[in-house]
Amino acid sequence: MNRLRSELSRATARVTDTALGPYQTAVIRIGFSLTWLLFLLREFPHRHELYGPDGPWSWGLAEQLVATNDAFTVLLWSDSRGWFEAVYALAVLWSLLLLLGWRTRTMSVLFMVGVLTLQNRSVFMGDGGDNVLHLMSVYLVFTRCGRVWSLDARRERRAAAARARGERPHDRVGPALWGALGLLLALATLAGRMDGDRFVPALLWTVWLAQALWWLAGRRAGTRQPRILLDVVTNIVHNGALLVIMAEACLIYATAGWYKVQGTRWQDGTAVYYPLHLEYFSPWPALADLLSASGTMVMLVTYATVAVQVAFPFTLFNRRVKNALLAFMILEHAVIAVVLGLPFFSLAMIAADAVFLPTAFLRRLGGLVARAGGRLRPRGGGAFVPDQRRPGGRRADEDPVEAVPAPGGGHGSHT
Structure with a gap:
């Protein structure tokens, strides 16, 4: 107790x-x-x-x-x-x-x-x-x-620097x-x-x-x-x-996945084929034909899409599985943006997925962007955030999921 x-x-x-x-x-x-x-x-x-x-x-x-x-x-x-x-x-x-x-x-x-x-x-x-x-x-x-x-x-x-100098x-x-x-x-x-x-x-x-x-x-x-x-x-x-x-974000994927499970085209593994051949969603017909040429590939992508969407909410406390499924979903949305011509739908979904990205990855990504752009952010690193460290040197403000202890007294792993 x-x-x-x-x-x-x-x-x-x-x-x-x-x-x-x-x-x-x-x-x-x-x-x-x-x-x-x-x-x-x-x-x-x-x-x-x-x-x-x-x-x-x-x-x-x-x-x-x-x-x-x-x-x-x-x-x-x-x-x-x-x-x-x-x-x-x-x-x-x-x-x-x-x-x-x-x-x-x-x-x-x-x-x-x-x-x-x-x-x-x-x-x-x-x-x-x-x-x-x-x-x-x-x-x-x-x-x-x-x-x-x-x-x-x-x-x-x-x-903060001005206050440190005694200025107001x-x-x-x-x-x-x-x-x-x-x-x-x-x-x-x-x-x-x-x-x-x-x-x-x-x-x-x-x-x-x-x-x-x-x-x-x-x-x-x-x-x-x-x-x-x-x-x-x-x-x-x-x-x-x-x-x-x-x-x-979890609700979006869970409802989409469970609705797909009930569809006959998703059950027989052919659902991905049809949007690839709709004129409205075919900005690159040759690319769509190439992706749908293999029936085995269409079936694997169809089943993988359903499995990932249904399973994703249950993987949030397993860092490795969550990150693997997250990478798959982001890649899938990137493919949808190009192949089906839905760039803004894909960007919105990728932005929603980003709430689950590991903090260490985001900090490295920010460093790469800053170095590539020369000076995209001021000298001195991140924002003025209190450096409250946990045991092991991890910051207390980094991981949104870890704020609540996992069952059994341990901490759920978000990143």
Whole structure:
């Protein structure tokens, strides 16, 4: 009993004291913002047909649908072409800034607004990856996704260095941005633009007020206790959101795998053959013919796909098996992107898979990217994260799954 109590105490301390998985949350931030940014840029010439005034799903039809499902989209605030162009341009800008990690707390919220606005305007546009992006854009709001590999991390390191020299750094951009967005939010609320959907306006106001509390606790409090309390709450929310992201990815694969098991084409091993020969999904017909030429290969890929998707959620606490299946799924999505012409679906799924990538691999990958780019990140390594080491020299903030002890008193292995 004492051992169990000790393990629970240690797990609680890790969940409350540290934002787990900083590299994993950074890579999914980069992955999803990059996916949405590339999609918006590729479809820029066709934006009016997809989400704008020239689309088959007209402004009036979208207004009728939103009136029934209370979805959130600012594109229905006005039917003018100028308003659409401004919203589309802002969605591109917010995606870019979130990718770079500039003011990630604010940009994650604006990124969500951009995703929901465009997708809810034309609900029939997408290839499956849009559903993943839709959900993950909401979950990202609750994470501390700018702890590493971001401009926020560089600014925090510089502020820490200034405090070490006895200086008191001042942030003028943050309060100004907070004030401007608060004014816009208040005007939209008073104008009745937030009367439909209830969740998104409540979330926007909650985040705005939380930012105010964070600033006041750091600037006006006589002691550090309020800021420590807010930091603990933020860590708990972050770790809970990270757990939800992991559960969502597992749910996607589990439901896809079990639905495939029930299909006769998946049972007889021929399911992979058919999408390779659909004209809509055949950007490279010769390559599709080559891959489907061997019946044995088609059968093996069909059965392997089902087996991996069904088995993946059960392998999370076995490092080697989990990493092997994860590599297979990422490779499979890369093949789907090329062979079936679904690059954004594949990018969204790879970004979701990235939450399970080993921390050591991500750090090595970041080092390779930094060396290849010359200076993609500031000198001094990762972000300003407390170096809380466990026995064996491992950091307490690296592994999101290891925050909870595994049955039997040991720790589940995530990386």
